[in-house]
Amino acid sequence: MTAVTQSDSTILIIDDNADTIRLLSAMVRGQARVLFATNGAAGIDIARLQRPQLILLDVEMAGMDGFAVCDVIRRDPALRSSAIIFVTAQSSPEAEIACLDAGAVDFIPKPLNAAVVQARVRTHLRLQAALATLDGLAHQDGLTGLFNRRHFDSQLATEFARHRRHGMPLGLALVDVDHFKLYNDQYGHQQGDACLKAVAGAIREGARRPGELAARYGGEEFVVLLPNTRREELLTYGDWLCSRVTMLDLPHPTAPTAPAVTISVGLCSMLPAEGDTPEALLHKADMALYEAKAAGRNRGVVAGPD
Numbered sequence: 387m388t389a390v391t392q393s394d395s396t397i398l399i400i401d402d403n404a405d406t407i408r409l410l411s412a413m414v415r416g417q418a419r420v421l422f423a424t425n426g427a428a429g430i431d432i433a434r435l436q437r438p439q440l441i442l443l444d445v446e447m448a449g450m451d452g453f454a455v456c457d458v459i460r461r462d463p464a465l466r467s468s469a470i471i472f473v474t475a476q477s478s479p480e481a482e483i484a485c486l487d488a489g490a491v492d493f494i495p496k497p498l499n500a501a502v503v504q505a506r507v508r509t510h511l512r513l514q515a516a517l518a519t520l521d522g523l524a525h526q527d528g529l530t531g532l533f534n535r536r537h538f539d540s541q542l543a544t545e546f547a548r549h550r551r552h553g554m555p556l557g558l559a560l561v562d563v564d565h566f567k568l569y570n571d572q573y574g575h576q577q578g579d580a581c582l583k584a585v586a587g588a589i590r591e592g593a594r595r596p597g598e599l600a601a602r603y604g605g606e607e608f609v610v611l612l613p614n615t616r617r618e619e620l621l622t623y624g625d626w627l628c629s630r631v632t633m634l635d636l637p638h639p640t641a642p643t644a645p646a647v648t649i650s651v652g653l654c655s656m657l658p659a660e661g662d663t664p665e666a667l668l669h670k671a672d673m674a675l676y677e678a679k680a681a682g683r684n685r686g687v688v689a690g691p692d
């Protein structure tokens with residue numbers, strides 16, 4: 387395995403012929419970082435570790451051939467985002483169709499032609515970059531750049547199951563901007579959007595733990611998922627988030643709470659047991675948020691240990 391760093395993209399060449407690897411590497415090394423493997427099993431291992439955007443896969447290999455490698459890669463959810471281009475001396479239409487049917491995105495004929503190889507690789511690296519961008523956007527809230535509700539819901543389900551398996555406490559904070567309707571009435575929706583962006587920024591930059599996930603939950607509501615976090619660790623976190631937003635110092639003269647934008651935070655931590663659901667965790671946080679509002683806003687309230 388070798389590496390030539392040229393861009394953010396990685397190409398993996400799997401071929402049982404060292405000369406072909408040398409030739410292909412020389413052709414594409416200006417376009418991406420290049421890795422290689424001389425047999426299918428090693429190639430699959432490298433693909434799992436390095437997640438290349440593109441795999442140039444020799445069809446005719448001793449032992450595990452290109453089709454068998456392609457089949458393993460296409461079935462592995464972790465490798466789904468790697469695109470495969472077959473490289474083969476079989477240039478009949480039937481052979482080409484067989485490659486595409488196997489799940490490859492394209493086909494490069496041997497003997498190799500530098501211009502053809504570079505054009506195909508360039509096209510598919512661009513497509514891969516575009517797909518990655520779309521994939522990111524699908525999980526993002528357009529206004530604030532935080533994760534969106536859909537992504538949060540799926541991560542909550544995953545993390546809830548993982549914390550139950552490992553017997554770890556899962557923390558959650560529900561954040562609501564205080565008197566946001568009054569803010570919009572005073573300043574208009576455009577300024578309201580700017581306020582939400584600023585609050586989202588304060589929440590995002592307040593992330594302190596590995597794996598913490600902040601999302602826009604709805605209108606002026608945000609949510610933070612806090613992996614492996616005990617109730618005691620949440621006691622200061624809510625008020626700390628409130629202080630971060632207060633420090634933004636966004637004027638809100640018509641708010642009864644304070645003359646600046648503030649938030650209320652409902653927090654809870656749960657050691658998920660058999661039969662517990664993510665909805666129960668959300669419900670507890672929501673009740674705590676209600677308490678924070680009732681107690682005068684601009685504060686965090688942690689749900690009881692029960």
Ligand SMILES: [Mg+2]
Nearest residue numbers: 402444446447
């Ligand atoms: Mg070969």
